[in-house]
Structure formats: structure tokens, C-alpha cells
Amino acid sequence: MHRQKMKSAIFIFFFLVVLISIELSGCFKNLTHSDIVYFNDFENGKLNGFQLPNSTGPVIVPPVETFNGSKVFGRFNNTPILLKLDSLPLHNAVEVSFDLYIHDKWEGDHIGYSGIPDLWAVRINDSLQFYTTFSNTQYTQTYPNMSIGYASYPARANSWISNLPGVCYFAGKTDGSSYYKFIQTFVTSKSSFSIQLSDALQGDKCTKSWSVDNFQVRAINY
Numbered sequence: 001m002h003r004q005k006m007k008s009a010i011f012i013f014f015f016l017v018v019l020i021s022i023e024l025s026g027c028f029k030n031l032t033h034s035d036i037v038y039f040n041d042f043e044n045g046k047l048n049g050f051q052l053p054n055s056t057g058p059v060i061v062p063p064v065e066t067f068n069g070s071k072v073f074g075r076f077n078n079t080p081i082l083l084k085l086d087s088l089p090l091h092n093a094v095e096v097s098f099d100l101y102i103h104d105k106w107e108g109d110h111i112g113y114s115g116i117p118d119l120w121a122v123r124i125n126d127s128l129q130f131y132t133t134f135s136n137t138q139y140t141q142t143y144p145n146m147s148i149g150y151a152s153y154p155a156r157a158n159s160w161i162s163n164l165p166g167v168c169y170f171a172g173k174t175d176g177s178s179y180y181k182f183i184q185t186f187v188t189s190k191s192s193f194s195i196q197l198s199d200a201l202q203g204d205k206c207t208k209s210w211s212v213d214n215f216q217v218r219a220i221n222y
Contacts, residue, residue, distance in 0.1 A: 038217040074211025080198035091219035104169040108135025112202025123196040168206035
């Protein structure tokens with residue numbers, strides 16, 4: 001009788017172990033997995049895959065400058081930048097994050113001399129995803145809305161830091177640049193991924209420009 005009880009207890013123990021293992025296996029199977037497939041803080045001055053697709057000639061000096069004590073990629077004015085990545089690991093979404101600096105006299109939703117406002121746009125895999133406006137002046141801006149025409153917000157709305165120094169037109173002003181944290185997730189399972197940032201600024205590079213830093217792309221598999 002005692003031996004029979006021992007066998008029953010051992011059987012129940014192993015049954016529970018197997019059951020728990022199956023449950024845990026199912027749980028772990030559903031866990032989100034992510035891989036950082038690109039990162040650049042530009043401190044070494046290298047572009048590491050970024051291209052200037054509309055450049056009319058060789059880029060003699062890489063557009064990496066020092067701003068607020070750190071290296072940034074920029075400054076840009078009516079210049080798109082493009083990053084293409086191939087052979088991504090298994091994923092069904094891609095997260096892009098970077099620091100965006102808006103320098104000098106951006107005028108947000110104000111219609112400029114060419115009949116449009118100061119636009120900033122994002123294309124993912126050659127498809128336009130966002131086009132918005134920013135303001136460091138008295139005019140309203142579209143951001144944090146990412147499509148113009150739906151809503152307007154005060155200048156510097158949703159900026160992480162709104163009182164960074166100006167670079168050229170607002171040089172010497174403590175509120176001449178604004179800092180925004182861009183974080184967006186895009187649904188895609190393609191093995192390749194591209195992101196292009198561009199602008200249609202009404203004014204020259206001294207009047208208005210932008211730059212990026214800490215650029216990261218993460219492949220996510222849910």
C-alpha cells in the first residue's frame with residue numbers, strides 16, 4: 001500500500017511538472033522579441049549608411065556638427081536624408097527613434113512666400129507617413145499632430161526642451177532651438193526597411209534648419 005501511494009505521488013509530481021512546462025512554454029512563445037538593427041550617435045563623425053539622395057555632388061565634409069555639446073547629424077535645409085537597411089531579422093514591426101532638433105526661425109503653420117508652411121516629412125519604405133510643422137516663433141504648429149490641416153498647437157508644443165540655443169538666425173538666443181523625441185512604430189515584415197526625412201523650409205539654412213541625433217532602428221517580433 002505504501003509503495004502504491006509513493007508511485008501515485010511520483011506520477012502526480014511529474015504530471016504537474018509537465019503541465020507547468022507546457023504552460024511556461026506557451027507563455028514564452030508569446031513574448032515580444034526585439035533587436036536593435038541600427039544605432040548611430042554620430043560622435044565619430046561617420047554617417048554609417050545614411051545617404052543624401054538629392055546631393056548634386058560628393059559630400060566633401062560629412063554633415064556632422066557640434067550642437068549643445070554633442071555631435072549631431074545636420075544641419076539640413078531643403079535636404080532629405082535617407083537610411084536603407086537590408087536583411088532584418090524576423091519581425092512584424094519596426095520602431096524608429098531619434099532626437100530631432102528644430103533650429104532657429106521655424107514659422108510653423110504660417111504660409112511662406114512659396115504658398116506653403118515650413119513642412120517636415122517622414123517617408124517609410126518610399127511611402128509618405130507624416131508631414132507636419134514646427135514653430136520657434138509666434139506662429140502655431142501642427143506637431144504633435146503628424147498631418148497638417150487637422151489641428152494647430154502653440155509653438156514648441158510637446159517639445160522635451162524648448163530653450164536650447166539658436167545656431168545662426170537666432171544665434172545667442174537661449175530659446176532659439178527646440179528638442180523633440182521622435183518614437184514611432186511601423187507595421188512591416190519586409191526584410192528591408194528604409195526611412196527618409198525631408199523638409200520644405202521657407203528660407204535659407206541660416207534662417208531655418210534641423211538636425212538629428214541618437215538614431216535607432218529596432219526590429220520587433222510580437
